[in-house]
Amino acid sequence: MLYRSLGILLLGAGSTLWSSFASAQESMHGMMMPMMRAETIKAPLLPHGAVLQEIAKLANQSKQPNLFKADVTAAPTETEFVAGKKTTVWAYNGSVPGSLIEVNEGDTVEIRFINKLSQPTTIHWHGLPIPPEQDGNPMDPVLPGTEHSYRFTLPEGSAGTYWYHPHPHEYTAEQVYKGLAAPFIVRAKDDPLKNIPxxxxxxxxxxxxxxxxxxxxxxxxxxxxxxxxxxxxxxxxxxxxxxxxxxxxxxxxxxxxxxxxxxxxxxxxxxxxxxxxxxxxxxxxxxxxxxxxxxxxxxxxxxxxxxxxxxxxxxxxxxxxxxxxxxxxxxxxxxxxxxAGQSIAIPDTLRKIDDLGEAKATKKMVFSEAMSMANGQHSMLFLINGKSFDMHRVDFTSRIHETELWEITNKSDMDHPFHIHGTQFQVVETELNGIRTPAPYKAWKDTVNARPGETVRIKIRQDFPGLRMLHCHILEHEVQGMMAIQLVE
Missing domain, CATH: 2.60.40.420 (Cupredoxins -  blue copper proteins)
Incomplete structure (x- = not known):
């Protein structure tokens, strides 16, 4: 491919172009991130071999049935990954990963979020079917020293394995790699596997x-x-x-x-x-x-x-x-x-997954990448439909409650995982080198990988009006422009 060929010219071992490319200074939170020179880091070996510990659950402050209420604080804290040395991390409620939130289908969740970081941030409830205004969009930053309340109700059928992490404009990658991420489980009222530890x-x-x-x-x-x-x-x-x-x-x-x-x-x-x-x-x-x-x-x-x-x-x-x-x-x-222990049988049917039905519209989305020499600096461009993310531009418009067929095509040289906010979709098939392969099983997904040259077809429906983000979930690519906005109306 063109980009791979260009990459070989720029990035080949001993290439003077690569030396120039990699020594460009990092910009402060720009949508295009020029490259820094990679340095060899001799890191210490972490202690290992301890018994795996459970992730602590976030305590429910509410005594009211079907209401989960808690405070979540994002703040710097110190931990000891290496014996005798302190590492400053950014953590939810002082732990990495953050505390597990565990609720049931039908529950209402109220989270008072307190930002004690030096940067604006949000909480994105990754994969949950909730309204956009409660989903921690980058358009809704929580500024340093302030707090924000999130409230949403989880519908029947939403049981699954989710997580929560930041999604502020330009800062997402840094905040996640510093430690801000935590699990979120929604439990079913009737779980066929509830007897398995x-x-x-x-x-x-x-x-x-x-x-x-x-x-x-x-x-x-x-x-x-x-x-x-x-x-x-x-x-x-x-x-x-x-x-x-x-x-x-x-x-x-x-x-x-x-x-x-x-x-x-x-x-x-x-x-x-x-x-x-x-x-x-x-x-x-x-x-x-x-x-x-x-x-x-x-x-x-x-x-x-x-x-x-x-x-x-x-x-x-x-x-x-x-x-x-x-x-x-x-x-x-x-x-x-x-x-050796008790072997527990797995049922042949776990639940019924209804097809989303006939698609009323088709959307085409293309991942691509390119090199840039803007302002005399080498940088990578990570694009959706040839465009870099603009928080003030709507890229896709969809109708509420309407099933659509999306074709996600990867015209870049590396894999990109596609993620869309606020809903779960069904993978229909993939196509690579002209060969179509049906999805191997029925499942609900909010993230799916697209290999170079591959098209992934999904059925999707949004059930809340407003703005939704869709992006590559390689976080550095998202920050550098591989993100778009869907308006549901």
Whole structure:
């Protein structure tokens, strides 16, 4: 492709153009982020091998039935990733990841959000079907030293595995990699898997300097998306997970840009849920599962007949990164001990997922990337339909309650995960090199990956009026312009 060819010219080893490109200074929160020179960081090894800890639940202040009420504060705090060294992180209620919010379908949620950061911020309730004005859009910043109240009611059928994180204009990537992210679970009134013990695994990564401070993004981070040296689970490095019998794992990919091609070292597991909750039918005997940034999954791990020591591993996945980057390799995320115990059967049908019906309109959305020499500086442009994000421009207009067919085409040289706010969609098919492949199962999704040259077709419906964001969920790409606005009216 043209961009890949240009990338080889600019980014090849020893290229003087790359030296000039990578030494350009970083602009202050501009929509186009010029590249900084990448520096070699000798980071310390984090303590590892401790038992995986549960993510603490956020306490409900309300005594009223079907009302969850709590305070969430975003503020700098210190933690100790490296023994004897303090790392300043930005955290929700003082912990990384932030506290788990757990509610039921039909509940009303009231969150008083307090911003003690030095930057404006918001809380985006990733994947939840809630009104735009409650969804932490970048048009609704919460300024430093102020607070804001979010209130929404979760409808029947919204049970699933969600999360919350910042979404302020120009600051999202920095605030997330500094630590602002937390899980959110909506429980069903009638859950066919309620008798299976659950485990939450929120996977993030961490990039540290040798003094244990959080490193700034370098040129490769802004171009490819940030990947830290350390992959964490619930804030821990290479913890130990003990599975006795059967467990239901909820897994979050809460990284900025890392693709998690997950395996259990050849052990089999069953996929039972995606972003928006349970599948219609389980997908059995899997040995690998790819989660793009922001995707979630529910899997059943059964130790019966698979006893022994294993590892949760991110297997190599080539997403088309450019520049001076290391070769992809396997990453051990956690040690897993599989022990004999009660084996719990998984039903053949988990729930009914109704098709969204005939599409009344079609939307076409194209991811692309290019190099820029604006103002004499090299920078990357990450575009949707040839345009960089403008917070004052509406890019798509849709009618409320109307099913649409969206064609998401990736004309760039690297993978991009598509995410849209406020609703769950159904993947219809993918098309690559002229070959159409139907979706392998019925599921609700709010994030889907698009490979270079691929078109992903989805059915989607928005049920609240207002402005919705849609973007690449590689956060550095979002910040640099790969985002658009949908008006629902």
């Amino acid at each position: 659950e485990r939450n695994l929120m996977i993030s990564d961490l990039k540290l300097n040798s003094d244990a401070t959080i490193a700034n993004n370098d040129g490769n981070d802004w171009m490819n998306g940030r990947e830290g040296q350390f992959v964490l689970v619930n804030g821990q490095y290479q913890p130990v997970v003990e599975v006795k019998g059967t467990e239901r794992w909820r897994i979050w990919n809460a990284t900025s840009a890392r693709y998690l091609n997950l395996s259990l070292g050849g052990r089999k597991f069953t996929l039972v849920g995606t972003d928006g909750g349970l599948l219609e039918k389980p997908v059995r005997d899997l040995q690998v599962l790819l989660l793009a940034p922001a995707e979630r999954a529910e899997i059943i791990v059964d130790a019966t007949g698979q006893e022994g020591n294993a590892s949760l591993v991110a297997e190599p996945y080539n997403r088309g990164k450019m520049g001076h980057v290391a070769a992809e390799k396997s990453i051990n995320i956690a040690a897993v001990s599989l022990l």
